[in-house]
Amino acid sequence: MSILNVSDKVQFDNSLVRDLYTLPSQSFIYVQGKLLKDEGTVDKDSKLSANPIAHMFSEVRVECGGNVIDRVRNPGIASTLKNLCSLTRSEYYHASNAGFEYTNVKVNENTGDFDFCVPLEHFLGFAEDYNKILINLRQELVLVRSNLDKNVIESLLPNMIININKIVWEVPHVSVADVERLKLLEYIEQGIELDMGFRSFDLHEYPSLPKSRQHT
Template identity: 40%
Template structure:
């Protein structure tokens, strides 16, 4: 039958006038040195403003230069990897009133894994804004990108409300190497990457008088405001032993921060190797991966993979179901079956459904994996753990506490 709203012809239109203006302000770092290993701190000192971190972005511009061994500039075209600018930074963290709220380690690897599993095809096209291109890209070396903070930090992705009466600081630590951002096969050519500008572009929200009164009352009462989000926590096993079976004790977590999703992947001889693409992962003929949270294990049955015979459809199904589970959005994968195997064979373990009532004490996170051939030399394992985090802040007394 007809829906009820088809017949509500007398309803008056509703106009939302709670927000009077939305202005993006650019904030600059204390320092103007953006060399390898430098710390770049970008503060917002003004407290009597309403900011929207989830809609903020980082603007970065710079240039990659190639030189011959004689020191003269080379006219060769620069070949960038996928997501190259994020590989120029090691850690990126966000602080409120001097307390760390969220952080990612190894920004290039973390944001690349998260984007592979989160983006669909339309979003992937928009992501060219920050240099996302599945096949990498070539240019004369100049680059300027706008990286949304919600593609870097779980806090910005999940907490989409304004933050009132706080000091904010975004801290970016430059990587110690630029080699993960480019592909360079000529041994006679040297690379230099200069970052010329870094800015944090943050929306300021001005609200109507009625909304301002409501917010002022909340401020005066100093009632704690809770912010819940999912943290992206990367762990690395730098050099795996040459074996066909391995057990990796990843971390010990608290009950509050235990894993909800675990993404496991491997890379062979790619880290800081200028002739290899650092945004690509390798399957290394893995046949099975099991995640243990204490004695509980996931998935329930062995995977039984055989990449050499293209038997990996169960793993691909785990990949395509991630968006549906994580965002409650339709299944719409970025990678097709072939690209999944060749670019990002990621082992995505969904452990979001757990009995949280009965359990106390620490959670030992362990991964066991088997391969049909020996793990190659110079193979690194990565484990991205996505867990819940809860932070509260009191806007008047400026107290910020991490509850988990």
């Protein structure tokens, strides 16, 4: 019986090798959920605020190989201020799929359903500036949910809630030709350090303003 052959050697199949090349700069976060009253019904007069997905989280960070590469605290405030200053007019009007268009944040008034595709570059400077591939590297996107949704919901009712049904991080995989793959493998085998230059978002805020008539 084969289960009694304890002296059998372990065999490894190395005929298939998986090389993973990803492009996080072109990735996006897909979020699907519902805006409902706490008893599960819909209020047609309630809606989501602008940039709602960013406001749903208190922190967003990217980790590669177990190391934190980039992070932003209060991404709703940070990304709103940054994008209002940097998006062109055409980029702003095409950002409705990300929920960034102030006049048309899409929520189904009959079911309360919503879904948004938010480019990762709207959250993190790493995705905005570093437009090269990552090679065979474990990557994690960490989203810390906010305790309160007061910046997400625009409603006169106090009992509106957000139910998130699905969150997916869609990252493009890049197919590399054999010649280029050999060059990339040489970098890995030689242990060459590669620079990852990017600008990181940083938010500074006062918890309360001082009691004075003027403040800068």
